[in-house]
Amino acid sequence: MSLPETWEPRPVPPANPETERFWSAAADGTLLLRECPDCGLVYHYPSALCPDCFTEAEWREASGDGTVYSFSLLRNHGDWPEDDLPVVFAYVELEEGPRVITNILDCPPQDVEVGMDVTVAFVPTDTEDVAIPVFVPAE
Amino acid sequence: MAADESVYIAGAFEHPTRDAPDKSTMQLHAEVARGALEDAGLEKDDVDGLLTAGVPWGGSGLPPLIMADYLGLDVSFADTTDWGGSSYVGHVGHARDAIRNGRCDVALVTLAGRPRSDPRSDDFQSYQDEFERPYGSVTLGRYAVAAQRHMHEYGTTPEQLAEIRVAASQHAQHNEDALFQDPVTVEDVVESRMVADPLHLMDCCVVTDGGGALLLVSEDVRADLERECVEVLGYGEAIGHLDGGRIDLTHTAAVDSGPMAFDDAGIDHDDIDYASIYDSFTITVLQTLEDLGFCEKGEGGEFVEGGTLQAPHGDLPFNTDGGGLCNNHPANRGGMTKVIEAVRQLRGEANDPVQVDADIAIAHGTGGSLGTRHGSITAVLGGEDR
Secondary structure (H helix, E strand, C coil): CCCCCCCCCCCCCCCCCCCHHHHHHHHCCCCEEEECCCCCCEECCCCCECCCCCCECEEEECCCEEEEEEEEEECCCCCCCHHHCCEEEEEEEECCCCEEEEEECCCCHHHCCCCCEEEEEEEECCCCCCEEEEEEECC | CCCCCCCCCCCCCCCCCCCCCCCCHHHHHHHHHHHHHHHHCCCHHHCCEEEECCCCCCCCCCHHHHHHHHHCCCCCEEECCCECECHHHHHHHHHHHHHHCCCCCCEEEECCCCCCCCCCCCCCCCHHHHHHHHHCCCHHHHHHHHHHHHHHHHCCCHHHHHHHHHHHHHHHCCCCCCCCCCCCCHHHHHCCCEEECCEEHHHECCCECCCCCCCCCCHHHHHCCCCCCCEEEEEEEEEECCHHHCCCCCCCCHHHHHHHHHHHHCCCHHHCCEEEECCCEHHHHHHHHHHCCCCCCCCHHHHHCCCCCCCCCCCCCECCCCHHHHHCCECCCCHHHHHHHHHHHHHCCCCHHHCCCCCEEEEEEEEECCCCCEEEEEEEEECCCC
């Protein structure tokens, strides 16, 4: 098993001014979360204002460790290379709390289980400032 | 609140920017919301109504869900009626009516956009396109993760989910218009092709062309009609979303919309003779039954065993037209047929073998996806001779 060399032809995120730092950090190998300096909420997606209190949030680095909260094996998918099916569409609960949508890669899909320990990895895209955070089984 | 009681505009805020190349459109929505709250001296948690138009929605639609999710709002009223540029005047009127009718107390109306800094509207999309679509997020997968988590936490089995399809198929055999009219067994369902683990093909609703329509009328109009009418007794709506990453895949917003509707109608579970329950997938029905309080959370699997949902003799006859699972899911939007079958039951016009003695019915819709953001809507309907 291994990670793809590039995310294409899978869909690549359209970064915008609010989120481009998230994607460029990923390209540098760092998973970012948002943290509210007022109420302390650590959250994802990275909206500029805290979803609990509308305070301007700060960025913080995530450890990149988490567990599989849920997943599904998508047996067919129009956007996916045939050889990479099924897609392991998953929620990972990060060590910091937020549950994030992702894919589990670098292991046989049938081995994925709810509760398994995973860690972040990054797959480059054809866009220099964008890489895709995915999760792989923890060592 | 009385129908003629005064409603006020307490906060108004115009964003000072005229050129915002460093922000997203959604970010501007949040900033103007904050500005209006500050102007009024209200807190974010006070907001229980949401009105907006022109929401960035990518190809996916669902603007009230996207906006409630992004802004982190917990609302009992949402309206995204879009009349173009005049929408926000229209929202003042709709908000007034909602407040007068007790749907909400604090209604937020927002507008944002960036046609100057981004004329091609490259950011005219939501988080769905950015943080979900790259991972292959599709409707089927977004329900499958809910089923997977429910099975993990509560031991729900594929056979229990299959009971829901079996009940729908038993009803569909009496509906000559149903797409699938052959009864199926639990074995048929669990042996059907796996499409998105743990969901099988027969856990999924049909794809059909078609549609439906309703007419709602005033008491005055009804008085002149010969046709038997069904009364709207109660209503509740709520939005479930990712909540900054705190999403609970085993719950739907029916936990809020159900009690609202039941209180509005002044009814209890025991009063309900028939239930139209949105059945995009079998798991949708199972979680909704729990969240509406027909059984405890986690016991939905046990509840649906033994023909509970099967008309005419089950304790809670559901989807007697065959539902979305077997009959019809026109335009991939099943709420319409849920209301229509509830009306048929209350008028005594359901297909003969599945007609129940119904005075009170509910129609419950789950739009969007359990796995990300969804709108739960509950309506309570009453027959004319109840």
